Amino acid sequence: MAPRIGIVGAGPGGLTSAMILAHRGYDVDVFEKEATLGGRNASLQLGDYTFDVGPTFLMMTFILREVFEHAGKNLDDYCTVIPLDPMYRLDFGEISLEPSAHHEKMRAQIARLFPGEEEGFDRLLKREKSRYEYMYPCLQRPYSTAGSMLSKTLLRAVPHLSMGKSLYGVLSDYFQSEELKTAFTFQAKYIGMSPWQCPGLYTMIPYVEHAFGIDHVTGGLSAISEAMAQVTREHGGKIYLSTPVKQIETDSKKRARGVILESGERHSYDAVIVNADFGYAATNLFAPGVIRKWQKKTLDKKKYSCSTFMLYLGLDTLYDEPHHQIVFAEDYKANIGDIVSEKRLSDDMSIYIRNASKTDPTLAPKGHSALYILVPVSNTRAPFSWDEKRTREYRRKILDRIIARTGMKDLESHIVEEKCLTPDMWEHEFNLFDGSTFNLGHNLSQMLYLRPRNKFEEVGNCYLVGGGTHPGSGLPTIYESGKISANLVSEEYPLS
Ligand SMILES: Cc1cc2nc3c(=O)[nH]c(=O)nc-3n(C[C@H](O)[C@H](O)[C@H](O)COP(=O)(O)OP(=O)(O)OC[C@H]3O[C@@H](n4cnc5c(N)ncnc54)[C@H](O)[C@@H]3O)c2cc1C
Known part of the structure; x- marks a missing residue:
């Protein structure tokens, strides 16, 4: 019999693991508390109008293609991807910019609006390409042990960390004009941070935008979640909507044994993957006494996104x-x-x-x-309510x-x-710790081994996926988390 895997939450992280594991032959059940799929990446229907609840910028679409390939499928058979050019308009009042991922177009626009600054753009593309090539592979690996921080991949990337520099600080090396600095640093908001506090290594985000562009998906980005769910079902996985999980059941050795639903039903699993926001899950989904390191008092000391x-x-x-x-x-x-x-x-x-x-x-x-x-x-740590x-x-x-x-x-x-x-609704309806829509902050002290790990160190047989875990918030990295956890499960519970 194939190992049985229970997944809590049908957001992008949970669905990525679900479709990969179902394709490999695991017996997969996904429990989603809402009546719709996708979590923050769900669709919202108001009368005849269709909205995405959350994500609207699809970046690094090749990562999504890759996870579909890991599930034995071709993304293009499920979704229509439309590249956007220009990517967006940035309105600064007096001036507005329409950045394009076509470098010649972008260079010409910079030269027209900010003569002389185009040379900084050339330097940025060259230097940041190299940072991306060293750094991104570090985000594609698990950090289950302290020793993993000494991997060759990570050690080679250290000189590219821009230690002690913020994203704004790094951009100031390329551009003089405040508008251009903002045009290449506002992306810190994609992970809910301030450009003046966001670590400099995140220059990777504006770089990947300009290197690979931004895509839309027909029907909205929620169509990706629908497609992932379809693939999961095609491979025999089951998805239970409107089925909230009350607790992850653990044994006396703190190993996950299954889930208890709000309805009181119990389901046994060989391993459990948690996609619900980590801060919420650690404080709500385990019996008292199970969680020691990531208790609420520890979580309260961490930094969170806006x-x-x-x-x-x-x-x-x-x-x-x-x-x-x-x-x-x-x-x-x-x-x-x-x-x-x-x-x-x-x-x-x-x-x-x-x-x-x-x-x-x-x-x-x-x-x-x-x-x-x-x-x-601000998140719900602000001293007022909505x-x-x-x-x-x-x-x-x-x-x-x-x-x-x-x-x-x-x-x-x-x-x-x-x-x-409102932020209160993100906290209470979407189960997000402190209503932080982009989860735990991405400070260096909350990354890699120091971020909640994909193989959960506190509970055996338990794996974490989603924006609050390694490698972090944003669809491409969340897909990576789903892939990493699926691979860890495959290593530890090999199919016969
Ligand atoms: C407004 C907004 C805009 C964003 N824009 C972008 C963007 O443009 N591009 C981008 O790349 N990223 C964006 N993001 C960030 C990120 O990509 C998304 O938030 C993404 O949906 C997070 O995926 P996830 O898997 O971590 O969690 P979620 O999508 O939150 O999924 C977790 C799932 O767990 C379920 N769950 C929770 N508790 C339980 C329980 N007890 N039992 C059962 N199920 C449970 C939830 O209902 C949910 O379905 C945005 C986020 C927000 C909020």
Whole structure:
């Protein structure tokens, strides 16, 4: 009989492990508390409008292709991938940039708007290619033992860490203009960090964007989760929706033996993979006394990503606005300081607006559109709660800014469907520790061996996947976590 694997959560991390292990012949069960697949990468349906709950930028699509290959499938048989050019518009008020992954186009744009700075762009591509080639393989390996920190791959990468330098610090070596520095550092927000605190090695993120581009998937990025679930089922794996797990059952030697559902049902497994956010899982999914190292008091001392305030608007019109656009705060550094250090709401906020209906007609009826608005805000460690009044007032300020700074002057008169998500909802409805939408922070002290490991050191037969574990948040690295854990399971529970 094939080893039985239970997976808690059908987010991108859990589904990656599920489809790979099911393909290899394991007997896989996935338990998802929600009625929809995908977790933060689920689809949200409001009337006739389809939104992605979370991820909208697909980067390094070759990693996704690779995990599909590990599951014996071809991504293109399941998803239609559309490269975006330009990748996005960056609106700085006086100036706006439309970065392209076509280097000649990007270089010409820099030369036109910031004469002389194009030389910095050439240097960035060259230097950061080398950092990426040394660093990325370090993220593709497990760090189950302290000795793994001495691997040749990691030792070779050490000179590329830019120790002691922030992402902003590294970019200052390439560009003089603040707008260009922001255009290549705002990506720290993809992992919920400040460019002034995010480790310099994360220059890899703007690099991979410019090296490989940004893709959209027809139907929204949630179509990837649907495709992964389909592959899992095609290989005989089972996915149980609306089935919350109450506890991971352990024996006296602290080895996972199965799961207990909220319904009281028990299921036995040879190994359990946890995709639910690590901080939430460590504090909620184990019997008292099982977790020693990662108790709440330890987790409370760690650094976490920011959160996001979301508006999903179904519009009875389609604006000629970019697929992705970021409207920056007038004082971007102060805005980031408010979110990360001061933990207060910025009136001068930065806003990400996604008008995907421009590229993808499947998301709304003809002539209509599904507008997604994301505003980075503090996580729930901030000393205020998101009551109805605060939520209403912040929504008002966000809409005012969008109306003032974009071509959507009559936006309000076109809203026919609307949903809002606050940090409190990320915490309580999505089970995210402190409502941190991008999980545990990515400081050097919380990476590799020092981040929750894919082979969970506290509980035997238990593996971790997802943004709160190694290698970290963001779809490509989450797919890597799913692959790493699937490989660890395959090594420890070989098929006969
Ligand atoms: C607003 C937002 C925008 C983002 N944008 C991008 C982007 O553009 N590009 C990018 O690469 N990344 C982005 N990310 C980051 C990241 O890629 C996604 O958050 C991703 O979905 C995280 O995947 P995951 O597997 O770690 O966890 P999740 O997607 O959260 O999956 C965990 C699953 O576990 C389930 N679960 C929790 N508790 C239980 C329980 N007790 N029993 C059963 N099931 C349970 C949850 O319901 C969920 O389905 C974004 C994130 C957010 C929130």
